[in-house]
Amino acid sequence: MSRDYNYDNEGQFFPYFILTMLGLILVPLTYSTFAPNKRTPISLEPSYPLRMKTGFLPPKAELIEASRWRQAKRERRIKRFLSIIVGWGLFSYMAYLVVTTKAGGSKLWDPYDILGISSGSSEKAIKKHYRKLAMQFHPDKISPTGNETIETLNDRFVEMTKAYKVLTDEEIRNNYELYGHPDGKQSYSIGIALPQWIVASENTYYVLAVYGFIFGIMLPYTVGKWWYGTKKHTKDGVITESAGSLFKAYDQVTDERRLIEVLPLGEEYKDLAKEWGNLGNDAMVENKIKDVIGKKSFKRLQEMEEGPRRRALGLLWAYLYRVDLGTEALEYAKLDTAPPAITLNNSFLSIALAYGSTAPILASMHLSQSLIQAIAPGESPLLQLPAFTSAIVAAVEQDGGKNHWTIQRFMTLSEQRRRQLCIGDGLLNEAEYEQAIAFAKKLPALKVEAAFFKVAGEKHVTVSSLVQFVIKARIAPPGADLQPVDEKDLLDEDPDESDVDALIGRKSNRWSQASAKKPAKVQPNPLAHAPYYPRDYSPRWHLFLADAKQGKMVIPPTTFTQLEKTAEGGVETLKLQFQAPPQKGEYTFVMHLVNDAYVGIDTKMNVRMIVEGPEKVMQMGAEEDEISEPDEDSIAGQMNAMRGGPVKKKGKKSDSDDSDEDDEEESDTDGEKNVQEDSETDTDTDTDEDK
Structure with a gap:
């Protein structure tokens, strides 16, 4: 069968061309847009829909909301989304045309269909039917009507005659069965789905030039740009050059204020400076922040060269001290400095964790709190309360800022005393006071109820064993009236031996098969109350152990982004898993539980771990073997009875069982909190919470 390739004049195959080109573009574009972004340190997915509502609107709230929208617009890339929607719409339409359009020349030649007769008709019926058609459609007996011509009438009658002969003439039938047509092999015409100007001979060189430009230049450039972008x-989530600058600026004694000066080294601020354009004289911003940031910080700012870094640092200080810069352009620029600072600070935290020094790690975690709440390092945590200003904080603390209060301390005051300190001329009114108290009573502060070390299935922590540091805590907002903790909630039961995920410390999405039903769906944690920060943020808790003497991190942080029991008073279990030291002895650590979104709710406490040698385990095993009595109905019991030894009667509890239960009650692996420093239990914890 010969083939004839020609241009598709009717445009029948053109949808195939458009469909193919759109698929090559839309598939990678859609994947790159909707694929999970591993570079983003904080997930802003709709899995955190709740927001703490207090009704408070900060000064110039409309600018903060506008900045939030502008930031979201940058991240969502609205133009790309619109392009994807339009592209897939066109793709769907082309697919519809491909399905519904009948391709010319693809229909099979069917003699029964041509004659309009059923395939089961007899030869006599076929001849009779053909005679009727010949009388009706013979070219000599009818005249052309409408768009018909003599040629179309002749062609139709010829096709009918061929169909009749195929069904009645044996030789022609054989030809049809072999080749699918009574005339033998047929040529097959394929319409090329390309625009006509592409296949025109006079445009050959231009077409080759265009294809060479697309596939030789544009395609490699696009792939290279995409690869470089990854x-x-x-x-x-920071630019590689920015990470290098942060790495060079790392110092073991870096504090929060020094870290603020390091963050503007990021290349992200150079890109922001291009968007800012001309904001006017930087001296105007520096004059506004001169009296609030301190002499040392202002001096270091003045010593910097003029440029994007100095401008970004001045605006970042203005954001942290909530300085009104006057113009709308400067206010937008001030708010724009906060989100990149969070990202760069997370990168610095990764560098600090690699070095392991406690001071820069805590400085980075605490700076995250300051950036989210727009509170400069060293300022009072009371500034987190809605409508609280420096003047109101000074009226409450009444000590000239020497010892700042936490919100917890503020809420320990009587209602009458709080009102006396907060409400008055130049202070808060009644509505603002109620907003502040409402927020304080919702602050997600974690109260540690118990902290202990344990080894699954063992009563002691032994050398080189897999240890779990268990924290039993509950959300205790300041001023909340919590019910006493049920002692059972402070126990930590060992997982079932078949639950491999739990045994190795990996969370499992499955629930216990012994449970009658699936546990209730966990409520998502609310977004952080951050009225000055132009983005949504989900709080995180960092838990790690450190050595106070050496100033080093001992166990890297485990980060908790979702608490399973957010209801007030519910006991939450947080765990760190690590390998015990290879030498026995007593080890003292400092436990840090840090929230990265709120100031002043961190927990710091001393914990003690006693590591026993293998001889302790062997000694306990021998003691248990000596005092245990075999059951009388067991083989060991019968043999022991024959030798005159003691056996345990059926249904009778031996003294050894009682002693075992006492040992278990005294063991620290059952999750009970030790309250005495000189306790003789295997695992002990001393608590020394920061005030």
Whole structure:
């Protein structure tokens, strides 16, 4: 069968061309847009829909909301989304045309269909039917009507005659069965789905030039740009050059204020400076922040060269001290400095964790709190309360800022005393006071109820064993009237031996098969109350152990982004898993439980771990073997009875069982909290919470 390739004049195959080109573009574009972004350190997915509502609107709230919208617009890339929607719409329409359009020349030649007769008709019926058609459609007996011509009438009658002969003439029938047509092999015409100007001979060189430009230049450039874009950022979401600058600026004695001066080294601020354009004289911003940031910080700012870094640092200080810069352009620029600072700070935290020094790790975690709440390092945590200003904080603390109060301390005051300190001329009114108290009573502060070390299935922590540091805590907002903790909630039962995920410390999505039903769906944690921060943020809790003497991190942080029991008073279990030291002895650590979104709700406490040698385990095993009595109905019991030894009667509890239960009650692996420093239990914890 010969083939004839020609241009598709009717445009029948053109949808195939458009469909193919759109698929090559839309598939990678859609994947890159909707694929999970591993570089983003904080998930802003709708899995955190709740927001703490207090009714408070900060000064110039409309600018903050506008900045939030502008930031979201940058991240969502609205133009790309619109392009994807339009592209897939056109793709769907082309697919519809492909399905519904009948391709010319693809229909099979069917003699029964041509004659309009059923395939089961007899030869006599076929001849009779053909005679009727010949009388009706013979070219000599009818005249052309409408768009018909003599040629179309002749062609139709010829097709009918061929169909009749195929069904009645044996030789022609054989030809049809072999080749699918009574005339033998047929040529097959394929319409090329390309625009006509592409296949025109006079445009050959132009077409080759265009194809060479697309596939030789544009395609490699696009792929290279995409590949460079994937390598341009680190896993923390910062530009690689920015991470290098932060690495060079790392110092073991870095504090929060020094870290603020390091963050503007990021290349992200150079890109922001291009968007800012001309904001006017930087001296105007520096004059406004001169009296609030301190002499040392202002001096270091003045010593910097003029440029994007100095401008970004001045605006960042203005954001942290909530300085009104006067113009709308400067206010937008001030708010724009906060989100990149969070991302760069997370990158610095990764660097600090690699070095392991406690001071820069805590400085980075605490700076995150300051950036989210727009509170400068060293300022009072009371500034988190709605409508609280520096003047109101000074009226409450009444000590000239020497010892700042936490919100917890503020809420320990009587209602009458709080009102006396907060409400008055130049202070809060009644509605603002109620907003502040409402927020304080919702602050997600964690109260540690118990902290202990344990080894699954063992009564002691032994050398080189897999240890779990268990924290039993509950959300205790300041001023909340919590019910006493049920002692059973402070126990930590060992997982079932078949639950491999739990035994190795990996969370499992499955629930216990012994449970009658699936547990209730966990309520999502609310977004952080951050009225000055132009983005949504989900709080995180960092739990790690450190050595106070050496100033080093001992156990890297485990980060908790979702608490399973957010209801007030519900006991939450947080765990760190690590390998015990290879030498026995007593080890003292400092436990840090840090929230990265709120100031002043961190927990710091001393914990003690006693590591026993293998001889302790062997000694306990021998003691248990000596005092245990075999059951009388067991083989060991019968043999022991024959030798005159003691056996345990059926249904009778031996003294050894009682002693075992006492040992278990005294063991620290059952999750009970030790309250005495000189306790003789295997695992002990001393608590020393920061005031």
